[in-house]
Amino acid sequence: MLPRIRRLWLRLVHSFRPERAERDLTREVASHLALLEDELVSRGLSRDAAYTEARKRLGGAQAAKHQHRDARSFRWLDELLVDAKYAVRRLRSRLGTTALAIGMLAVAVGLSTAMFTIVDALIVRALPFPHADRLTGLYMGNDRGGQGSVSLGILAAWRGSPGFDRVEGITSQRMVVDTDSGPVSHPGAVVTPGLFDLLGAAPLRGRVFDTQTPEPDAVVIGATLWRTAFDADEHILGRTIRLDDQPYFVIGVMPASFRFPERDTSVWRGREVRAAADGRTQVVARVAPGVPEADAFRLATELAHATDPATAELYARKDDLIRVPDTYYLRAVPFVAGAVALVVVVLCANVSSLLLTRLRARRREFGVCAALGASRSRLLRQTAMESLAAGGVGTAAGVAMAWNLVSLAESLLPEAFRQASLNPIDLDLRALVVSVAVGLVATSVAGAAPVWLATRTHARTGNPLAERGGTESRSGRGVTRALLVTEVALACALLVGASLMVRSFLNVAAIDRGFDPRGMVRLWFSFEESGITDPAGRRAAAATLRGEMLALPGVSNAAWSTDEGTFFGSWTSDLPNASPVRLVLEVDAVDPDYFALHGIELIRGRAFSATEAPGAVIVGETIANALWPGIDPVGHTFEWAKRQVRVVGVVREPRQSLINESREFADMFVPFEGPRRYVWLSVRCAVSCPSEGVFRQRTAQATRASLVDLTYLDDALAKDLEQPRASAVLVLTFAFVGLMASAGGLFSVLSHAVQERRREFGIRSALGATPGAIARVVYREGLTVGGAGLFVGAALSGAFASTLESVSYEASASDPIGVTIVVVTLVITIVLALWFPARAAANTHPALLLKEE
Amino acid sequence: MASKQVEKVELIQGALDLIVLQALVTMGPQHAYGLAARLEQVADHPLMLNQGTLYPALVRLEQQGWIKGEWGRTENNRDAKFYAITKAGSKAIEKQSERWYRLAGLVDRLFVKGS
Numbered sequence: 003m004l005p006r007i008r009r010l011w012l013r014l015v016h017s018f019r020p021e022r023a024e025r026d027l028t029r030e031v032a033s034h035l036a037l038l039e040d041e042l043v044s045r046g047l048s049r050d051a052a053y054t055e056a057r058k059r060l061g062g063a064q065a066a067k068h069q070h071r072d073a074r075s076f077r078w079l080d081e082l083l084v085d086a087k088y089a090v091r092r093l094r095s096r097l098g099t100t101a102l103a104i105g106m107l108a109v110a111v112g113l114s115t116a117m118f119t120i121v122d123a124l125i126v127r128a129l130p131f132p133h134a135d136r137l138t139g140l141y142m143g144n145d146r147g148g149q150g151s152v153s154l155g156i157l158a159a160w161r162g163s164p165g166f167d168r169v170e171g172i173t174s175q176r177m178v179v180d181t182d183s184g185p186v187s188h189p190g191a192v193v194t195p196g197l198f199d200l201l202g203a204a205p206l207r208g209r210v211f212d213t214q215t216p217e218p219d220a221v222v223i224g225a226t227l228w229r230t231a232f233d234a235d236e237h238i239l240g241r242t243i244r245l246d247d248q249p250y251f252v253i254g255v256m257p258a259s260f261r262f263p264e265r266d267t268s269v270w271r272g273r274e275v276r277a278a279a280d281g282r283t284q285v286v287a288r289v290a291p292g293v294p295e296a297d298a299f300r301l302a303t304e305l306a307h308a309t310d311p312a313t314a315e316l317y318a319r320k321d322d323l324i325r326v327p328d329t330y331y332l333r334a335v336p337f338v339a340g341a342v343a344l345v346v347v348v349l350c351a352n353v354s355s356l357l358l359t360r361l362r363a364r365r366r367e368f369g370v371c372a373a374l375g376a377s378r379s380r381l382l383r384q385t386a387m388e389s390l391a392a393g394g395v396g397t398a399a400g401v402a403m404a405w406n407l408v409s410l411a412e413s414l415l416p417e418a419f420r421q422a423s424l425n426p427i428d429l430d431l432r433a434l435v436v437s438v439a440v441g442l443v444a445t446s447v448a449g450a451a452p453v454w455l456a457t458r459t460h461a462r463t464g465n466p467l468a469e470r471g472g473t474e475s476r477s478g479r480g481v482t483r484a485l486l487v488t489e490v491a492l493a494c495a496l497l498v499g500a501s502l503m504v505r506s507f508l509n510v511a512a513i514d515r516g517f518d519p520r521g522m523v524r525l526w527f528s529f530e531e532s533g534i535t536d537p538a539g540r541r542a543a544a545a546t547l548r549g550e551m552l553a554l555p556g557v558s559n560a561a562w563s564t565d566e567g568t569f570f571g572s573w574t575s576d577l578p579n580a581s582p583v584r585l586v587l588e589v590d591a592v593d594p595d596y597f598a599l600h601g602i603e604l605i606r607g608r609a610f611s612a613t614e615a616p617g618a619v620i621v622g623e624t625i626a627n628a629l630w631p632g633i634d635p636v637g638h639t640f641e642w643a644k645r646q647v648r649v650v651g652v653v654r655e656p657r658q659s660l661i662n663e664s665r666e667f668a669d670m671f672v673p674f675e676g677p678r679r680y681v682w683l684s685v686r687c688a689v690s691c692p693s694e695g696v697f698r699q700r701t702a703q704a705t706r707a708s709l710v711d712l713t714y715l716d717d718a719l720a721k722d723l724e725q726p727r728a729s730a731v732l733v734l735t736f737a738f739v740g741l742m743a744s745a746g747g748l749f750s751v752l753s754h755a756v757q758e759r760r761r762e763f764g765i766r767s768a769l770g771a772t773p774g775a776i777a778r779v780v781y782r783e784g785l786t787v788g789g790a791g792l793f794v795g796a797a798l799s800g801a802f803a804s805t806l807e808s809v810s811y812e813a814s815a816s817d818p819i820g821v822t823i824v825v826v827t828l829v830i831t832i833v834l835a836l837w838f839p840a841r842a843a844a845n846t847h848p849a850l851l852l853k854e855e
Numbered sequence: 856m857a858s859k860q861v862e863k864v865e866l867i868q869g870a871l872d873l874i875v876l877q878a879l880v881t882m883g884p885q886h887a888y889g890l891a892a893r894l895e896q897v898a899d900h901p902l903m904l905n906q907g908t909l910y911p912a913l914v915r916l917e918q919q920g921w922i923k924g925e926w927g928r929t930e931n932n933r934d935a936k937f938y939a940i941t942k943a944g945s946k947a948i949e950k951q952s953e954r955w956y957r958l959a960g961l962v963d964r965l966f967v968k969g970s
Contacts, residue, residue, distance in 0.1 A: 005919035005943070012918040026936075027910075029926075030887065033935045037888040040931060066910055073911035074918065 004849025013246035015565065017075040017083065027070050029061050032072070082387075089387040099360055099750070103353045104396040106743060107445065110349035111437045113736075116407035117342040118433030120415070123425040129323060130259075130425050133288060138295070139321030139617065140285040142306055142313050150321075151282035156313070157194075159305040160287065161449040165298030167290040170197040171283030172262075176711060177269050178698040180244035181231035184716045185695035190245075190269035191262075191848075192283075197270075200288060201262060208239040208254035211549030218272040221250040222343050224257040282530065295320070299711070319417050322745075337805070338729060341499055341736045348492045348740045350440065352747040353396075354448035355485040357389060359685075359754045365785040368792045383602060389449025390442065397605060404437075405429055415728070478525040482751050485789055489744040490791020491798060493737070494828060499821040500737035503730040504805050505813040510726050516656035518601030519715035521687040523695060525551070526713075532706035541676040543705050550704040551685055554696065558688040561593035561600075562674050564681050569642070569668075575629035576639045585630045586667045587642070591674045597653060599686050607636040614673040622669035624656035642670075680710070726811065741795055741827070744791075745835040752784055752839040763846040773844035780840040781833070788832035792825065871912045873955055876948045879922060879940040886935035887913060912939060921947050 018024050035056050042052035071080070095099040131137060139392055140160070141150055151173065158168045170193065177190035195211035203210070206225055211217055221243070223232075232238055242251050261267065263284075273283070289298045302318035368381055411427045527547065534540050546559050566589040572582035594610045596602075598619075606626075610618065619642070626635045626649075635649045655669050661855065685691070694712055701709040756763070763776050801805065803815040813820070856877070878890055891909050916922045921944030924936045940948070 005921070005947070008920055009915070009918040030910075030936050033886070034888045036933055037886070037929065037931075037935065040933065041888075041892070069908065070910040070914055073914040229948070527937060 013075050014079070017079040018761075020071075020075065020080075023074055027067055031060070031066055035060060082383075085384050086385040086391065088384060089391045092388055093392055096360060099356055100392055102746060102750070103356050103392050103445070104399060106349045106353050106356075107393060107441050108355075108374065108399035108403055109739065110346045111397050111441050112403025112407055113342050113739075114346045114437045114440075115400070115430065115433045116411065117339050117403070118245065118437075119408050119430040120411055120427060121339050122430050122433070123427045124335060130261075135205065136289040136291070137200075137323060138287055138289065139323050140287050140299075140302065141319055141321045142316040143319045145315050149606050151284050153310055154281050154283060156310050157283060157285055159309040160285065160302055163298070163301045163305055165290055165293050165301040166287045168196065168200045168284050168288040170194045170200050171273065172197055172286055173273075173283050174263055174267070176694070176698070177245045177271070178247070178695045178702075178708075179227070179231060182233070183231075185699060186231065187694040187698060188268045189264050189266050190271065191267050192271045192273045194274075194283070195272055197262075197286065198256075200286065201260075203260045203262075205254040206257040208252070210254050211272040217253070217272050218274065219250050220253045220272055221245060222254040222256055222270040223252055224256050224260070226266075227268040228255045233633055240291050245271065247699060258843060259426050261426075265353060265424060284321075285384040290791045306715065313852035333715050337499075341733050344492045344496055345736045345740050345743075346437075346440075348489045348496075348743045350444040351485045351489050351492075353441075353559065353745045354444050355482045355489075355747050355749050357392070357445060357448035358482055358485075359751050363412055378454075381597060382454065385449045386446055389445040393445035395440045396445070397441050398442065399438065399707070401434060404434060437644070466476040481753075486747055486751055486787045487743070487791045487794060489740075489747050490828070490832070491794035493740040494792050494795025494824065495798045495802075496733070496737035496740040497827060498795070498815055498820070499806055500730070500734040500815050501824055502815060503726070503733045505820060506810040507723070507726040507730040507819070509812045511723055513657065514654075515719070516602060516654045518769025519719050521689070521691060522600070522687045522715040523697070524689065524708045524713045524715060525683045525685060525701075527677070527681050527683065527701070527707045528710045529677060529681070532708070537676050540678075543707060544677045547701070547705050547707060548683065550700050551683060551697075554700060556687045556689055558686050559595060559599050560683055560685045561595040562677065562681060562683055563590050563592045563596055564674065564678050565589075566591050573625075573629060573640055573642070575635075577630065580629070585625065585628060587670050588669045589669050589672060591672045593674045596674075596684065596730040599684055600656065602656055603654040605652045605654055606634055607649070610671075610673045611649060614650075617645060617647050618650045618673060620651040620653055620671040621649055621763050622653055624668035625670060626652045626653060628668070635734045635759075647672075741831055745831045748784060748787065748832060749835040749838065752780060752836060753842065754845045755783070756780060756839045759843070760846050763843050764848040767846060768848040776846065777840040781836055781842045784832060784836040784839075785829075788828065792828055869951070870955070872906070872916055873948070873951050875909070875912050875916060875939060876921060876944055879938060880945070882947065884939035886929070886937050888935070890938070900953070917946070919947075920944070938954045 037051045038056035038059060039049070042055050043049060047055060057063060071077075140152075142152055142156070144738055154171070157171050158167060160166060163169070172194070173192045175190055175192055176187050178185045178187050193211075195217070196214045197212040198205075199213070204372075205222065208222075210222055211220060223238075223243075228234060228238055232241075232243075235241065238252050238255060240251055240253075242249050244250070256270070258321045263286075273281070287298075289295050299320065300320045306313045306316070306318060331799060371381055408427055408429050529540055529543070532543070534543055544562060548562070551557055551560050559616065569587040569589060571587075573587070574580050574582045592610070593599075594612055597609050599605055605623070607620070610620065621635065629635065629640060630638055635652060637649065639646050639648045641647075653669075653671070691714065697712055698709050701707065763779075766779075767773075799815055806815050807813070874894065875890060878893060879885060882889070882893060887909055913922070913924070917924055917938070922938045923941050923942055924938045927935060927937045929935050
């Protein structure tokens, strides 16, 4: 075995590095001939005769060398290497075209792989936890709503249910971490000790919570927080850190790939589960193997009712473990993925047409080679090598691009997209393999087709040199023109999509919010675990809290509000013969200063006073126009919550969310009577608002209420625009790439066509055609292709109009301005792409052509 | 007088390798020309061996590590590459000979007249 392996290795080495063996062989053959000549001379032959006889006896020096080479290396490998070197030389001789083809292939492979990776991570792939199909969130609710969290008593009861094999609690909570650079707020969670075990998560360092022994002072932190806030301290385990102004010691560090309950949760604090303990928590459970989910939920409902009679009208319901993506996201991501697919097709078509055109120009060369004895398979192998070399470099560049795009995806994707999945965004090998295969197949087919046709022609006619056509041949023309029409059509569809996305974004950005978000912060407080249950106590605490917030630097005013609920129903005004109107009322209780603070316009009437009489309400325009159309509703009444309420004012309705807001909802406001379990404080800042850490620290110092969350409203507005902006930018980029690829393809193919038709143009010129007339021939052909592409693209866009419009905001695919922009852009691009070929055709001089002949 | 067309024995690849190895064992280090001349000298029938045929065999044997070539000078001070059998080659020749004798015996039994 060893000698065989040794020989195999040496044969491979000699295939790639034949120089030394070749020199050795030449020297040895020369030596052999010299010795043979000496022998023959010693036998009496003359030197010349000895020279001839020696070569005859050797069997021919070249033949001997060939036999030597066949034995010392692999002939097929030698030929392959020769073809590869030839291919590289050919590609380098047309560096511009080669670079263009490689660039387009790289973009196609990179974009498609990155997009598939992102779509797979964000939409397709299941949760990254073991037994993900049995994991579920759990809450108590009914058709009218529900409670996002349950009591610890219910959680303890569910742990005993045969329907679940694990039940754990988790409550998301932002926590202020004292770092070396000051207090910083981080997304965190308070969890029951067994949560990590439920999710199959192992720490990077240290350990997770002990399920047997309560550890109220222990925390687990994420690897990213460990590196950024604590400089990857080697002694982090056991180190005491301050969270929300309280000391905790670190027992473990979770790997960056662990993400729960949010994508960027970085601190986990433990909580004990005792049935009698106060407190509420959200629930994550794993359905027991073999138990139908419906049965598990039914058992959970029965247990909850037995534990807490207050839940009698509620049922155990499934909750999503991640933030449910909104409808815009669910439509936008596949739409963008579709746009990527179109771009990839355009690019592959362009690469194919470029290669086809270049190789068609060499059909004479192929015919001559065939006439000189080159087999068809040899010619196909050579061109396949050229295509594969270009394809190989292109796909390698595409792989690098895909890797970079995926690496950047985490930071460049809008937060709303990223938060919709807990999966890491890692390069998907399946997508990579498919993209590379598609790219290589496209280039290989484009490389093989012209050779096949050229050598077939030679076989028929037997004389490749006889082909002296003065114009483009028909055989290849149809294919390249069809490819060009396809490219232009797809570029047109992309442009229509981009136009819709851009107009959507501009429409969304121009929406009147109905209030001024600049310098505004909404603080969400909870009195749930404060121990303050009486209304007077809560009002006093609220007053203290408001005073503390107003004392913060930069804060100029503050106003309370609470969510009084959502009311479905039909409402009848006090007008004679009034019909009931179906509306969903979203009711908030607000301070007298609320509207002025938010900059909400009071259209009619007045705001609440500090001593407002019971039953006063302020309505939004929707209710006003629905119940009292065309008249001033101030002073009018209608029945709500089993009492008559009187309208004292009408406001322009504020819009919290720009994209997803349903028009069925109508706002109504009642006077603020004091905080409930949860309450909001809207704060306006004169210049800039304090940081989140400052708000949290002040809350912790001033009161027993906890700051659940806060939102900087101008950031929220910017985030609201992230999705449509990202979609617009992405589709516009793809449309630009598609357009440039089509223009490039048009330019390249028609340049070659002009080259092939030089004799025709020379004849036309000799017969009296002006340069302008010749140029028009080229423009006519190019614009015919462009027109056909535009027609097909318009039909394609029309067929998918409803899909396109579903991700747009108040924009239509058939909008005249949008259509005009698309058509004008395409025509200008096509005309520019045709300018050089037309000019080259117009400058064809018959005298110069004759000289070349 | 016209020379008789002598029948030449066509050699299969394995046989040539064995012959070269044995020749090197007998003759000691030798260059390719010397090997070819010697082989023609001792054979009853001239081998069907234009001298270029020897080179593939030498390459095979050298790649397998059974012979080793080194450049030197002949008696007439000519540059030549001398091949010598290696230890591995000496072991290999035993095995190759056994194989050859088994094969030859089998062919012999199959083609014995009257059997």
